[in-house]
Each structure stands twice: as structure tokens, then as C-alpha cells.
Amino acid sequence: MTLTSDPARAGAVDPDDLASNTTGSTPLSDLVGARLSRRSVLAGGMLAAAGFLTTSLVSPPAAQAAPGGGRGGGGARGLLGFPAVGPSTDDVVHVPAGYTARVLIPWGTPITGSYPAFVPGTPGEPGGDAGGNTAAQQAEQVGMHHDGMTYFPLGNGRQVSERGLLVLNHEYTDEFYLHTGGHTAGYRPTTAEGVRKSQAAHGVSVVEIERRRSGEWVPVRSRRNRRITATTDMAFSGPAAGHPLVRTAADPGGRTPLGTINNCGNGETPWGTYLTCEENFNGYFRVDGTLAPADAALVERYGVGGDRNGWAAHDSRFVVTPDDPNEPNRFGWVVEIDPFDPRSTPVKRTALGRLKHEDATVHVTKGGRVVVYMGDDQVFEYLYKFVSRDNWRSMEARGRSPLDEGTLYVARFEADGRGTWIPLVHGQGPLTAANGFADQGAVLVNTRQAATLVGATPMDRPEWTAVDPRTGTAYLTLTNNTERTAPDAANPRAANPWGHIIRWDEQDGDHTATRFTWDVFLLAGPGGGVDGSTVAADDAFGSPDGLWLDPDGRAWIQTDGTQPGAANNQMLAADPTRTGADGAPEVRRFLTGPRQSEITGIAMTPDQRTLFVNVQHPGEDGRSVWPAEDGLATPRSATVVITKDDGGVIGT
Numbered sequence: 001m002t003l004t005s006d007p008a009r010a011g012a013v014d015p016d017d018l019a020s021n022t023t024g025s026t027p028l029s030d031l032v033g034a035r036l037s038r039r040s041v042l043a044g045g046m047l048a049a050a051g052f053l054t055t056s057l058v059s060p061p062a063a064q065a066a067p068g069g070g071r072g073g074g075g076a077r078g079l080l081g082f083p084a085v086g087p088s089t090d091d092v093v094h095v096p097a098g099y100t101a102r103v104l105i106p107w108g109t110p111i112t113g114s115y116p117a118f119v120p121g122t123p124g125e126p127g128g129d130a131g132g133n134t135a136a137q138q139a140e141q142v143g144m145h146h147d148g149m150t151y152f153p154l155g156n157g158r159q160v161s162e163r164g165l166l167v168l169n170h171e172y173t174d175e176f177y178l179h180t181g182g183h184t185a186g187y188r189p190t191t192a193e194g195v196r197k198s199q200a201a202h203g204v205s206v207v208e209i210e211r212r213r214s215g216e217w218v219p220v221r222s223r224r225n226r227r228i229t230a231t232t233d234m235a236f237s238g239p240a241a242g243h244p245l246v247r248t249a250a251d252p253g254g255r256t257p258l259g260t261i262n263n264c265g266n267g268e269t270p271w272g273t274y275l276t277c278e279e280n281f282n283g284y285f286r287v288d289g290t291l292a293p294a295d296a297a298l299v300e301r302y303g304v305g306g307d308r309n310g311w312a313a314h315d316s317r318f319v320v321t322p323d324d325p326n327e328p329n330r331f332g333w334v335v336e337i338d339p340f341d342p343r344s345t346p347v348k349r350t351a352l353g354r355l356k357h358e359d360a361t362v363h364v365t366k367g368g369r370v371v372v373y374m375g376d377d378q379v380f381e382y383l384y385k386f387v388s389r390d391n392w393r394s395m396e397a398r399g400r401s402p403l404d405e406g407t408l409y410v411a412r413f414e415a416d417g418r419g420t421w422i423p424l425v426h427g428q429g430p431l432t433a434a435n436g437f438a439d440q441g442a443v444l445v446n447t448r449q450a451a452t453l454v455g456a457t458p459m460d461r462p463e464w465t466a467v468d469p470r471t472g473t474a475y476l477t478l479t480n481n482t483e484r485t486a487p488d489a490a491n492p493r494a495a496n497p498w499g500h501i502i503r504w505d506e507q508d509g510d511h512t513a514t515r516f517t518w519d520v521f522l523l524a525g526p527g528g529g530v531d532g533s534t535v536a537a538d539d540a541f542g543s544p545d546g547l548w549l550d551p552d553g554r555a556w557i558q559t560d561g562t563q564p565g566a567a568n569n570q571m572l573a574a575d576p577t578r579t580g581a582d583g584a585p586e587v588r589r590f591l592t593g594p595r596q597s598e599i600t601g602i603a604m605t606p607d608q609r610t611l612f613v614n615v616q617h618p619g620e621d622g623r624s625v626w627p628a629e630d631g632l633a634t635p636r637s638a639t640v641v642i643t644k645d646d647g648g649v650i651g652t
Contacts, residue, residue: 016280016356016461019483020303021380021448026415027458027484078578079554080588081652084539087567088592091624093615095591098645103627104209104217104612105142105166106638108133111207111225113140120634121180129194131180139200139227142207143170144178146614146637148266148359148546149601150274152339154208161605162211165224166612167274167339168601168639169263173201174620175309177634185621188310195314199230202261204276206339217610217641226342230259233345234335238404240350243441245298249324250317257330257348258317265359265464265546266601267334267372269403271396274337276346277357279377281331286312287320294436295325301448302356303378304328329445334360334374336403349403352386353424353447361465363472363511368392370402371511373474375462379481381448382456383411383465385421387512408444410456413518419504421514422454429454460484460496464547466555468576472511475503475521477544479561497562498525498533498542522574522587526564539587540564541572548602553577554651557587558613560598568592569599571613573651590651591642594618594626594635601639608649611642 082096095101105111108118118141121131133141149168153160176187178201179194189195208222219225234257240246247254260278267275286307287299299305304320312318317327332354338344352360355376363371368391374384387409388395388402395402409421425431426440430453437443443450460481467474480499504518525533527540535541543561550556555574563569571591578586593599593615601614618624619635627638644650 016378016479019380020301020378021452021458025412025452025455025458027380027460027481078586079552079575079651080573080578080586082573082588082590084588085590085592086538087540087563087565087570087589089566089568089595090592091594091618091626093591093593093626093640095642099650100643100645101591102216102641102643103629104639104641105205105207105219106627106629106636107142107144107146107201108138108636109142109207109219110140111142111205111219112227115221116140118632120632121177129179129189129191129197132178133197135193135196135200138178138197139229141227142205143203143227143229144173144201144637145171145616146639147171147264147600147616148277149603149612149614149639150266150268151603151605151612152268152272152274153606158607161607161609164209164605165339166207166209166603166639167266167337168205168207168614169266169276170202170205170637171264171279171616172262173198173309174617188308189314190310192314195309195311196231198309198311199259199261199315200227201229202259202263203227203229203232204260204263204274204337206337206342211610215643224340224342226339228260228337228346230261232259234258234260235345235347236330236350237347237401238350238352238444239439240354240441240444243439243445245442245445246326246329248326248330254326260335260346260348261331263335264357264377267360267362269336269362270364270370270392271402272338272340274339275360275362275372276335276337277360277374278331278333278335279356279358282306282328282356283308284311284331285318285320285328289322291320291322291325295322297449298446299325299328301446302328302332329354332356334372334403336401347401349401350441350444351404351406351408353384353408354445355381355384355447358463359465361467361474363467363474364392365511367512368394369512370406372403373465373467373476375459375465375476376448377461377463377479379461379483380458381462382451383459383462383476384447384451385409385411385511408447409514410451410454411516412455413457417517417519419457419516419518421516422451422456423514424450424454460499463545466547466549467511468549468553468555469551470553472509473503473505473576474511475501475547475549475555477501477547477557479543479545498523498531498564499544499561500524501544501547501557521576535587539572539589541570541589543569545598546571546600546602550604550651551608552649552651556590556602558599558602560600560616568595569597571599571602591640595624596620597624597626597637604650608651609643609647611650613640613642614638615640 116137147169264279333348392402501521507513527537545560546558597618
């Protein structure tokens with residue numbers, strides 16, 4: 001995600017674009033350049049993409065991409081059967097001809113408790129935290145700024161695609177909309193009630209939804225509906241549970257953390273639970289006093305400080321002091337939630353490491369072991385994977401969580417297209433007490449430092465991961481890296497303002513392997529080779545972020561950040577199976593969002609005939625009224641439900 005206009009930092013640089021990693025390891029940007037230089041030709045400052053790059057330079061017309069064989073099309077005619085939409089600066093959502101997009105569960109939709117109606121702040125209202133719903137009411141409504149999302153089917157047969165639980169993250173808040181329309185960007189709550197409301201708008205929503213005979217999807221009143229917020233009781237599990245580094249004055253045992261914040265991407269386990277990822281937790285804290293050297297180093301490496309939401313003034317949990325420095329260490333985890341049991345306690349799974357988790361893609365190996373791929377969203381940070389110790393069914397049967405026992409790895413990429421997964425295990429290599437790692441719990445709380453010490457490859461803001469369900473090929477979006485400005489002989493771009501996508505295959509198709517081969521999937525940008533981009537000019541895009549491969553292998557790419565031509569953010573589809581004469585598969589734009597919004601989060605019903613996509617922070621600086629539901633002018637994040645007018649499979 002990109003907080004280009006976070007209220008407390010209006011006009012400031014996105015902190016994800018500022019490096020806190022001072023490693024001397026070769027960054028992925030240089031390795032990509034070296035890889036390209038070996039397999040492509042530089043002519044006149046333009047990159048002529050070779051066959052290993054995977055977007056066509058000329059998008060074929062829709063008629064050439066009609067669906068072929070298989071459930072969702074494909075075959076000789078390719079996977080993309082929809083007409084591309086053009087770039088947009090409109091304050092609406094555009095989808096291809098033959099498709100319909102409807103708004104579902106915008107911020108403030110009542111889903112539990114007393115089901116309070118959404119009440120926006122009054123434009124022009126004087127200062128203070130008055131206006132709109134109360135904190136208690138917000139805790140019974142859908143949260144703010146929708147992000148990662150999963151659809152969990154309910155029922156049997158056809159019902160599974162007509163009724164289910166939609167579970168979605170709420171990444172952060174625009175306080176000036178949350179409290180009253182009279183405030184401006186940069187406003188922070190000034191009362192305890194205002195802080196409680198802000199905390200209630202964070203977290204996760206579990207909403208039961210159903211498809212009516214008219215085809216419209218609606219939320220329903222259900223005992224399963226639930227809000228999980230910044231103040232929900234949680235538990236720690238895994239090697240760092242109870243560790244001295246996660247103990248606080250309020251929780252001296254270090255086992256009962258409170259709440260989850262800055263929930264970005266997500267994952268889904270084969271045993272039916274939801275994984276929510278804590279990303280930019282660092283900015284919620286205020287640091288008071290001079291910390292001990294070890295605590296100060298931990299704070300600095302994760303960028304803790306800033307108090308961007310103003311919580312510290314009314315919630316001492318978010319004040320870091322020399323006597324109580326560990327609350328930040330209780331965030332930055334992957335949290336597991338049982339969406340079917342509203343009484344269950346969410347669990348922070350520490351074996352998956354502590355970082356700015358962008359998402360957690362779960363893949364099951366042929367032997368039944370669980371692999372979780374994860375990106376750490378900041379410039380010059382790393383790509384990780386976790387491998388469970390045993391077959392997940394066997395572990396579950398023995399009452400052991402597959403996410404508590406296993407090995408966490410970090411990736412090292414080599415210029416020749418090979419790579420290594422390096423284990424982050426106490427006692428192996430430099431991860432010893434002599435280097436500041438007393439035990440495995442310390443390795444996991446200090447995941448970034450451990451990854452740097454073993455020589456992981458710094459990357460250009462690693463974001464969402466995805467795995468092709470047909471081939472097992474894994475993908476990673478890299479949004480951009482504006483910190484790098486100097487080109488070299490191995491790097492055809494002076495900087496990477498547009499981002500790119502890489503992919504890799506694990507050795508022998510085994511996702512538990514420690515070796516892999518990698519290549520570049522595409523280089524984003526203005527298209528047609530400008531700035532080294534390898535996409536067609538008609539389908540130009542920048543800042544790839546969200547990523548998902550559907551059951552037929554379409555790669556859905558969502559953007560968050562600067563777009564060519566100052567266009568709105570968008571969602572595109574790529575067909576890795578359909579290549580042109582240059583060996584490059586096609587990319588086609590499927591959706592454009594309203595003004596100042598991010599396109600993020602994606603889920604689909606099992607029959608592939610309903611697609612759910614989230615629109616986050618429309619009008620974050622005031623230049624949108626989307627979705628204008630019920631005549632309201634307050635912009636609201638919302639889920640968009642997309643269906644094909646002929647009832648067919650999405651994308652065909």
C-alpha cells in the first residue's frame with residue numbers, strides 16, 4: 001500500500017519509500033539489470049524485451065482473445081476475452097463492456113450489535129472530534145479503508161457461490177473524514193472518544209453476504225458477523241510467545257496482545273481460516289525518552305515513531321518509554337482468524353516473522369506441507385517464505401498449528417537467474433547469541449536484522465505474492481524504489497519509479513526446496529519501451545501492488561501509486577499462456593477506480609462468476625465523492641461486486 005496523503009503526514013514523503021536497511025548486499029534492482037543485460041538488447045536507450053518478459057507490446061483486440069477450452073476459457077485463444085477499458089481520471093469505477101459493477105458494504109455499513117446507520121460528519125462543522133457516528137457505533141460497522149479480502153463459501157452445491165462470508169481488512173483511517181467533514185488533511189483526534197473511534201475503524205470485518213434473485217449481492221444480519229479492531233483481545237503463539245521482547249507492563253507474560261492495526265494484504269489457509277497482515281504498524285507510536293541501545297536499534301530498524309494518528313495522547317499503549325519499550329514488538333505479525341466462530345480469539349503467529357507484512361499467500365505442497373510467501377513492504381526489504389514442519393492435516397489432527405512449527409526463510413537472488421532460500425534459524429550461520437540473537441524468539445522479533453545478517457537480497461518494495469494454481473510458479477509485485485537514482489551498465493533504468501513483477505519456480509517443483517530459478521515477469525511504466533517498460537502503451541500502468549492468480553491462471557494486477565499520464569489507479573489482467581512473436585504474454589486493463597483511490601483486495605466465488613474488488617481511500621485529499629451512496633458526498637472505501645452480464649466466468 002502507499003500512504004501518499006496520510007492525514008498526519010500531508011505533503012510528506014511516503015515512509016515506505018525511505019530505507020531503514022543499510023545492508024551492503026546487492027539489491028534486486030541491480031540483479032534485474034544484470035539479468036536483462038544478459039537476455040535483452042539495449043538500443044537507443046530503449047529496452048527490447050526478450051521472450052522471458054511477459055507482457056505483449058501490442059494488445060490484441062478482444063476478438064482475438066475469445067475464450068477457448070476449460071472452465072474459464074484459455075486454450076489456443078488465450079485467457080482474456082474482455083475488451084480493454086481505457087485509462088481514466090473520472091470519479092467512477094469503469095469495467096469492460098458486458099460487465100456490471102455494484103457497490104457493496106462501504107465504510108460505515110452496520111453489520112452487528114445495534115446495527116447503527118452510517119452518519120457522516122457535517123461539512124463545515126467546527127473543530128473537535130464531534131460529528132458522525134460514535135466510537136461504539138463504529139465498532140458495529142464496517143471499518144474504514146478496505147484492503148485484502150477473502151470469500152469463504154457457505155452451504156452446499158450452488159449455494160457456495162451465492163452465500164458466504166466476506167472477510168476484509170481495514171488498513172488505516174483518514175481522520176478528517178472519520179470525525180467530521182470540517183477538518184482537513186493532517187487532522188488527528190484530540191479526545192479519548194476520538195481515539196477510540198479511530199481504533200474501532202481499524203482491523204477486520206467479517207460480513208455474511210448473499211446473492212438475491214435479482215443478482216444483487218447484499219449483507220445480511222448474521223451471528224457470524226464480527227468486527228475485530230485495534231482493541232480486540234488476541235493471543236500470541238509460536239516461538240516468540242511469552243518472549244521477553246514482547247512483554248509489557250500491561251502483559252508481563254507476553255502472551256495476550258491487544259488488537260491489530262494497519263491490516264494490509266491477507267491469506268487463506270486450507271483449514272478454513274483467514275490470515276490478516278499487519279503492515280505499517282510503526283507509525284502509530286510515540287517514543288519518549290532515551291531507550292537502551294538494543295531497544296533503540298530495534299525501534300530504528302522498524303522505523304517506529306511519528307504518532308501519525310494521535311493515539312499516544314489518550315492511549316498509553318502507544319507510548320514507547322525506556323521502562324516499557326516493547327509494545328511495537330507486539331505488532332508486525334500475521335494474525336490468524338477463524339471467520340466461522342465469532343467467539344474465537346485471533347492469534348498472532350510469530351513463527352512467520354515480524355515485519356511490515358504486505359500479504360501471506362498460502363500454498364500446499366504435494367506432501368501436504370504448508371508454504372506461506374510474504375513480502376516486507378519497504379524499499380530495500382526482503383521476500384520471505386515459511387514452510388511448516390509436517391503435513392498440515394497431520395499437525396491439525398495432533399492439535400498442532402501448521403503455522404507455529406516450521407522454518408522461516410528469506411530469499412537471496414543471484415544475477416544468473418538462480419536463487420537460494422536462507423533459513424532464519426537460531427544457531428545457524430551468524431544468528432547466534434554473540435550477534436545479539438539469544439534464541440529463536442529473538443530471531444523472529446528481529447526478523448529484518450536477521451535477514452540482513454544472512455545476506456538476503458534488498459528489493460524494490462516487495463508487496464503481494466501469488467502462486468499459479470496450475471503450474472506452481474510464484475509471483476511477487478515490487479511497487480517501486482525512488483531511493484535508487486543512478487544507472488549502471490547492468491541496469492537499464494536510472495531509477496525504478498514504476499515498479500515491476502518477478503516470478504520464480506522452486507527446484508523440481510517442490511515449494512519446500514531451498515533453491516529456485518527466477519526471472520522478470522514485466523517492467524511497468526508508460527509502455528512501449530519508455531523508461532524501460534515492457535508493457536504496451538495502451539495498457540500502461542505503474543506501482544503494481546495487489547496480485548492474484550485465478551483458477552484458470554489469469555494474473556490480476558492491482559495498482560497503488562503514480563500512474564502514467566496521471567491516470568487513476570487500476571486493475572489489469574495478464575495471460576502468461578498467450579505470447580506474441582516476442583514471447584511476451586499480453587496484459588489488458590479490466591478496471592479503473594475513482595479519483596485518489598487505491599485498487600486493492602480481490603476475491604472470487606467458486607464458480608468464478610462474481611468478483612469482489614476493494615476501492616480504498618477515494619478522495620483522500622478531498623477530490624472525490626465516490627461512491628455517492630444514498631446521496632452522501634462523503635467519499636467512502638467500499639467493495640465493488642463485478643459480474644458478467646451474460647452470467648459467464650469473469651475474464652472470459
